[in-house]
């Protein structure tokens with residue numbers, strides 16, 4: 001994921017590749033959230049499932065959004 | 075799911091464009107962020123009126139105690155579909171419409187990162203809407219368990235539930251694709267010099283909202299998938315008869331549901347954060363703290379879901395945890411309200427329609443935030459849960475919050491979108507009519523709730539009659555006021571009004587105002603340089 005934005009007038013190959021990498025990363029996170037709870041439900045009881053879900057979500061948001069805040073400081 | 079935007083690799087701002095189709099085909103095949111933004115906004119306006127008709131039918135039934143207009147089953151379908159249509163059909167698509175129009179222009183990008191996927195994201199919505207509205211006409215009628223789709227009703231109900239579940243799947247897929255597009259655009263396509271901390275607040279709020287969407291829409295899709303397998307494939311996730319746990323559905327649903335309310339309010343915070351500085355002619359007070367506040371609201375929002383479940387019998391430690399974390403969210407929210415007020419403080423303010431709606435937003439949203447704190451207190455919520463007090467709370471934050479902010483944003487950007495100034499007199503009429511009738515409709519619901527009137531009930535005890543009559547009269551007034559808005563928008567689209575200059579608001583400083591009005595079909599193909 002490019003951190004310093006630089007973009008020629010139309011999308012270059014490099015840029016397109018960066019975009020696809022970002023998109024696939026995000027899509028795979030979405031898939032984890034889709035199946036994650038069902039798997040957790042099969043492995044343990046509902047409470048375990050919810051606790052795991054909340055912790056994963058907290059980490060995901062903390063890292064995802066936190067990373068941009070960190071970059072923003074500079 | 076990802077599509078590569080090879081349709082968008084055309085030259086350098088002139089000549090090189092392939093001619094784009096006209097008429098209906100233009101709208102069906104468009105990959106242009108402005109066209110798609112327009113489609114989203116018009117779709118949401120249409121759904122707003124569909125949901126509004128359902129609401130007015132509810133208010134007609136509730137004008138008097140007793141059953142007079144609809145039967146109880148149909149009444150339940152009305153409340154269910156009103157909620158689903160307003161949330162997934164009106165508020166969320168409107169926010170995405172604003173994102174499509176504004177984010178590329180505000181960060182100096184030529185378009186969204188994935189232009190074709192963008193087209194798909196929109197065109198998934200009309201079929202979902204047809205399923206939702208069409209479900210009224212299938213055997214058994216539309217879903218009737220409330221927009222929250224709790225089992226056992228949602229496991230036992232008729233075909234309307236299946237259509238609703240599919241509609242939720244489709245709209246969820248649309249939202250996920252939309253958020254992937256938005257995050258990628260913001261991260262990878264900013265103009266040189268547009269560092270993260272120089273981005274307009276609206277862009278920040280959408281970046282964070284998109285993260286929330288990617289986290290919770292799959293969870294909702296998973297939850298309704300489990301409902302579906304419980305209904306048709308013999309699983310027993312939530313079916314108590316087979317050893318399943320109906321309360322578990324509530325946990326999963328609200329794990330989606332609470333972040334969802336922030337998904338609906340954060341883009342509105344962004345719009346308000348653009349408008350207040352423009353009309354106070356001062357930079358936004360405490361920009362970094364605004365960014366941190368939005369981020370902390372989003373991160374905390376995944377730890378508060380059970381405040382919707384204080385009456386299901388959670389352990390005391392759980393009640394305390396969810397109560398305190400819920401209250402904690404009021405702190406960053408307070409930071410935002412404080413900063414908006416501090417931005418206005420000693421500004422040279424003028425009160426054109428966007429600013430009126432923005433100030434109305436701050437005033438009424440804060441009331442909604444306070445009633446949220448009231449119901450966050452466990453012992454109080456045990457009284458108020460499932461009463462009209464909760465209905466009052468969430469309409470103050472969603473109607474006077476999200477919706478008013480969208481009106482503010484629409485008036486603010488209509489000149490840029492259409493090239494025509496909106497009619498200021500009509501705009502002011504719209505604001506005052508909406509402001510007054512909104513409060514006539516929803517303020518009495520606090521009294522009704524405190525007095526114990528339950529929500530989602532077609533009939534009620536005699537002593538609730540007076541305030542219900544007031545609320546119903548207000549509701550029709552509120553519905554009629556919205557026709558003024560349609561009139562204003564139509565005038566702008568037809569070009570009936572003063573020609574808009576490139577920058578009609580002297581205090582506005584974001585990049586879109588450097589473009590002519592209306593914004594050209596292709597903008598910023600040569601990126602601007604931000605200093």
Ligand code: HEM
Pocket residue numbers: 222335336338339381382400401403404407442443444445446447449450451455458459460464467468471472475476
């Ligand atoms: C200060 C911030 C807020 C707090 C402390 C808060 C707290 C609460 C609590 C405790 C409930 C559950 C009440 C019950 O069912 O007994 C609730 C319901 C609700 N809130 Fe909030 N809230 C806040 C802000 C918001 C915002 C910003 C929105 C949306 C934009 C929102 C939308 C809703 C909705 C839709 C419901 C009802 C859901 C349903 O049962 O159908 N709230 N809120």
Ligand SMILES: [Cu+2]
Pocket residue numbers: 331332335378379381382
């Ligand atoms: Cu909540």
